[in-house]
Amino acid sequence: MAKVYYNNEINEQDLQGKKIAVLGYGSQGHAHATNLKESGFDVVVGIRPGKSYDQAVEDGHEVYSVKEASAQADIIMILLPDERQTEVYENEVKSELTEGKSLVFAHGFNVHFSQIVPPSNVDVFLVAPKGPGHLVRRTYQEGAGVPALFAIYQDASGKARETALAYAKGIGSARAGVLETTFQEETETDLFGEQAVLCGGTTALVKAGFETLVEAGYQPEVAYFECLHELKLIVDLMYEDGLAGMRYSISDTAQWGDFVSGPRVVDADTKGRMKDILDDIQTGKFAKGWLLENQLNRPEFNAINQRESEHLIEKVGKELRDMMPFVKAGKKKADKEVVA
Ligand code: NDP
Ligand code: MG
Ligand code: MG
Numbered sequence: 001m002a003k004v005y006y007n008n009e010i011n012e013q014d015l016q017g018k019k020i021a022v023l024g025y026g027s028q029g030h031a032h033a034t035n036l037k038e039s040g041f042d043v044v045v046g047i048r049p050g051k052s053y054d055q056a057v058e059d060g061h062e063v064y065s066v067k068e069a070s071a072q073a074d075i076i077m078i079l080l081p082d083e084r085q086t087e088v089y090e091n092e093v094k095s096e097l098t099e100g101k102s103l104v105f106a107h108g109f110n111v112h113f114s115q116i117v118p119p120s121n122v123d124v125f126l127v128a129p130k131g132p133g134h135l136v137r138r139t140y141q142e143g144a145g146v147p148a149l150f151a152i153y154q155d156a157s158g159k160a161r162e163t164a165l166a167y168a169k170g171i172g173s174a175r176a177g178v179l180e181t182t183f184q185e186e187t188e189t190d191l192f193g194e195q196a197v198l199c200g201g202t203t204a205l206v207k208a209g210f211e212t213l214v215e216a217g218y219q220p221e222v223a224y225f226e227c228l229h230e231l232k233l234i235v236d237l238m239y240e241d242g243l244a245g246m247r248y249s250i251s252d253t254a255q256w257g258d259f260v261s262g263p264r265v266v267d268a269d270t271k272g273r274m275k276d277i278l279d280d281i282q283t284g285k286f287a288k289g290w291l292l293e294n295q296l297n298r299p300e301f302n303a304i305n306q307r308e309s310e311h312l313i314e315k316v317g318k319e320l321r322d323m324m325p326f327v328k329a330g331k332k333k334a335d336k337e338v339v340a
Contacts, residue, residue: 005178007169014159015166016040021073022091023066025052027133028106029079032171033061035140039170044069070096075163077104077127083294086115097122100156102163104311107190108183111153113287124154125164128186129173140172148173149181191281196274206231210313220316226318 023046025095033056037043045056046069056063070076070093080088089110097103102123110116111124118124129136131146139145148171152165157163168178181189194200209227214220237246247255280286293301308314321327 003180005165005168005174005180006173010165010178011162012039012041012166012169014162015075015170018042018074018163019044019072020075020077020167021046021064021069022077022079023047023069023088024079024081025056025061026032026079026081028129028136029133030055030059031129031133031136031140032077032079032106034059034137034172035172036167037061038140039172041170044073045074046070065092067092067096072239073101075102075104075167077106079106082107082109083291085110089116093290102157102160104164104167108151108153108187109191109287110213112183112187113284114292116191120154120335121156122154122158123152123157123163125152125160126183126186127164127168127171127173128190129171136171136173143175145172145175147176148178149186150178151181151183151186153183188278190275191286192278195281195286196277202231207311207313214312221320224313224316224320227319241267264286302328 003021020036021044022029022036024035025045025047029045029047029052033043033045043061045061045063046066047053047056047063048066051221053063063073066088067258073267076093076097078085078089078093093103097119099121103118104124105111105126106128108126108128111118127148127150129148131139137147148168150161150168152160152164155161165174166179168174206228210220210223213223213226223226234246234250238248241248247258277286293299
């Protein structure tokens with residue numbers, strides 16, 4: 001079994017007295033900066049002028065440009081969108097990344113795929129919460145936390161592991177459990193998880209179920225409740241008690257249907273295609289395609305996004321959710337909550 005670290009075995013001394021620059025104030029950025037500050041660490045935010053900048057100021061942070069924040073910090077945490085990190089790193093971070101500092105990520109993408117090549121005289125590590133940024137913040141406020149992975153890419157100081165663990169404790173993740181990994185494992189499993197299961201797999205499953213019912217003549221509202229709304233309730237049970245715990249709560253009829261029909265939906269062919277997806281991630285084909293798509297200003301991304309937003313499930317869902325204000329009650333005013 002893998003070693004899992006918790007609060008009581010982590011000493012935050014190696015992070016105390018150091019200045020942490022959180023670059024970016026989006027989903028992860030706002031959570032890391034605010035949690036670390038409330039945990040007693042010295043935090044500044046580095047961000048371009050705009051919506052995030054204003055939010056960071058409103059939340060009471062010391063806010064600078066990316067370059068100014070990087071210049072004064074010992075620990076530089078990059079929480080910018082993956083596809084923008086290389087450009088910002090080259091123009092505003094690299095010159096400030098002097099010997100003895102730490103360069104930190106929440107996802108290994110750019111280091112693993114050689115988009116960012118750090119100098120050898122700095123520590124390089126990642127602390128990657130396994131959950132959306134807004135939950136990293138919300139659970140911290142509730143006295144809980146989102147589990148995280150950490151990985152050391154380069155240990156110039158000889159203290160990178162201690163610093164990474166202290167950082168994970170500072171954002172609240174060591175309340176839930178922190179696990180050591182490598183940049184390669186974090187990057188490849190994170191991309192696979194979000195593509196095959198969490199985001200891609202789930203949205204495709206929900207849509208296919210919804211469409212099957214609607215095309216068979218059932219009411220879209222019934223199909224929405226059945227295939228999307230109720231998914232959260234089922235997943236909550238899995239989250240609390242695993243697959244068996246969920247199956248304990250459902251009827252035996254549902255459980256029998258689960259056993260006989262689940263494998264008809266996700267069969268050996270599906271698993272074979274999951275393996276193809278994993279191959280594209282491992283060979284760098286997916287990363288190359290995504291970087292290229294960004295260089296071309298996202299023609300396909302934007303077209304698919306537009307088409308998806310016009311799907312009947314979105315129209316029906318919005319009307320039904322407007323009648324259930326409690327569904328949104330847990331969500332902060334923040335506009336975005338991405339599991340990525
Ligand atoms: P977001 O898209 O939510 O936020 C990005 C932030 O970067 C925004 O504050 C944005 O500001 C700012 N920004 C964008 N471009 C620039 C620029 N050129 N110069 C300065 N600031 C800029 O990112 P995420 O939090 O989703 O992702 C950050 C990292 O965390 C990524 O590596 C991601 O893989 C990782 N991660 C994300 C998870 C998540 O839950 N979202 C989960 C685990 C890891 P503005 O408002 O001005 O655009
Ligand atoms: Mg992820
Ligand atoms: Mg991700």
